[in-house]
Amino acid sequence: MTLFMKPVSRRGALKGGIAAAAAIAAPSVLRAAEPPAVKVGILQPVTGALAMDGEFGRTGAELAIADINAAGGIKALGGAKIEMVFGDARSNPEAGVQEVERMQSEGVAAIVGGFASPICLAATQAAARYDLPYIVDVGVSDQIIQRGLKNTFRFAPGFAICTQAAIQNLVRINEAAGKPAKTIALVHEDGLFGSGLAKLMQTELPKHGFEIAETIAIPTPSRDLSNVALRLRSLNPDLVIPSTYYGETVLLARTMQQQRVRPKAVYAVLNGAASNMRFVKEFPEAAENIMDVNHWQDPRNPKNAELQKRVVDAGKQWNYNTPLNYSCVMLLADAIERAGSADRAKLIDSIAASTYDKHLMPYGPTKFVGGQNQGAAPVSTQVQKATIRVVYPEAFSDAKPIFPVRG
Incomplete structure (x- = not known):
């Protein structure tokens, strides 16, 4: 029995050869060029x-x-x-x-x-x-x-490193200014972050001659901090140290401003707003001169x-x-x-x-x-002229601290 095959054109043979070569070569080329992500x-x-x-x-x-x-x-x-x-x-x-x-x-x-x-x-x-x-x-x-x-x-x-740095920086900044700050009010969010930090601050700050006037816990989220501001005005501490998330810090700072609560300084620790340019841009007057000990870039x-x-x-x-x-x-x-x-x-x-x-x-x-x-390690920052500056330690600073803010 004779088998007849359809003639293959030169063009068809060429296409087939190229396709076959590509099929053979492609997997190895792809493997070489694109290792698994x-x-x-x-x-x-x-x-x-x-x-x-x-x-x-x-x-x-x-x-x-x-x-x-x-x-x-x-x-x-x-x-x-x-x-x-x-x-x-x-x-x-x-x-x-x-x-x-x-x-x-x-x-x-x-x-x-x-x-x-x-x-x-x-x-x-x-x-x-x-x-x-x-x-x-x-x-x-x-x-x-x-x-x-x-x-x-x-x-x-973490907590321990940041608290230690916050206290050391505060002591040095306060001493350099003639020790104007003695009494402190701690304001913290009532979760794991704020409560843990407040506990450490309560233990360590008195060892350096500071008096804790009161520790005030606030919920996250908070809708009204008028009572907290009134309490701070009554206490009249030299320093207010807030350890809170963004929304609560903004609310507290604005409420303190409205109710004329004027401590010698606001010295925040790991704060959600004090080291955030959104706060500085949206509420420049409330943010001005607030200090923070926090994560920050070099x-x-x-x-x-x-x-x-x-x-x-x-x-x-x-x-x-x-x-x-x-x-x-x-x-x-x-x-x-x-x-x-x-x-x-x-x-x-x-x-x-x-x-x-x-x-x-x-x-x-x-x-x-x-x-x-x-x-x-954290650094100390301060809002100065609507910009966040590193004020301590000197090895990383791009400004000097303004302290106390008010006499």
């Missing part, structure tokens, strides 16, 4: 009461990931790109845990963020069940790093000015959360490079051994002990 979970509260801070943090993480990828990705993994898996903690711990579970199912190598202490406490615990590395951005409660969780690392300073580092310009040009707001989260993601990328792997166990060991020093914060080189970065 490293998935990184970014957890921030971008809805609910903490949405503003969550957006600051998300912006910082997004910029860091963009810069890492633009610079060629993770070199040790053949140029693998970082792929963000974002989770909205919705300003509550339960939602944070739900997002950790989702990130786990999507195969992230590590998680960065959380912001609020309750969210960070719950999210790091959930991540620990899977030996999932977690870098906490803010989360100041020291419980976060006191539970012996090997997966948990806090890049920024004003001497030109990278911060460059990054801030990118944020503003994109129509977004800048706050310390942005360079802080930028630095956290960069620290993680450095750990992946050194580990040469996205394996979770190797990453935990690599983060623990980090000496990362290219961050944007006023810190020394990174050194984790028990999950806490020993190189981290």
Whole structure:
């Protein structure tokens, strides 16, 4: 039996040969050019009461990931790109845990963020069940790093470090001015953050000659702080130290202004508004001269000015959360490079051994002990002429403190 085949044209043969060659070559070319991405979970509260801070943090993480990828990705993994898996903690711990579970199912190598202490406490615990590395951005409660969780690392300073720095800075600033401040009223939010900080301040401040006139707890959110302002006017303390979130600080400052409560200074600690340019721009008179001991970027580092310009040009707001989260993601990328792997166990060991020093914060080189970065420290800031300045320590300052504000 003779079989007849349809003649194949020269053009058809050429097409077929090219297609076959492409089919054979394409997989290997793609594999060489595009190694598997490293998935990184970014957890921030971008809805609910903490949405503003969550957006600051998300912006910082997004910029860091963009810069890492633009610079060629993770070199040790053949140029693998970082792929963000974002989770909205919705300003509550339960939602944070739900997002950790989702990130786990999507195969992230590590998680960065959380912001609020309750969210960070719950999210790091959930991540620990899977030996999932977690870098906490803010989360100041020291419980976060006191539970012996090997997966948990806090890049920024916590309660103990911030309180110690706040007291030391206050003592030095007060002494330099001739010790005008003696009595103090503490105003704190009634959650984990504010209550813990107030307790530490109550214990430590009297050791340095200060008298605690009263400690006043307020709920988050608060709608009216008139009674608090009236109480402060009655007490007439030299200093008011608020440890509150953004909305409550703004409300307190404006109510004090309206009711003519005029302490010698407002010296905030880890405050939600006193180190936030939105407060300064929207309520300049209420914000002027308020001091804070808080996270802040290193004003001497030109990278911060460059990054801030990118944020503003994109129509977004800048706050310390942005360079802080930028630095956290960069620290993680450095750990992946050194580990040469996205394996979770190797990453935990690599983060623990980090000496990362290219961050944007006023810190020394990174050194984790028990999950806490020993190189981290807050700075004292003050609103001066509608701009937030670093006033202490001098090594990072770009202005001198105005203290007391009122005689």
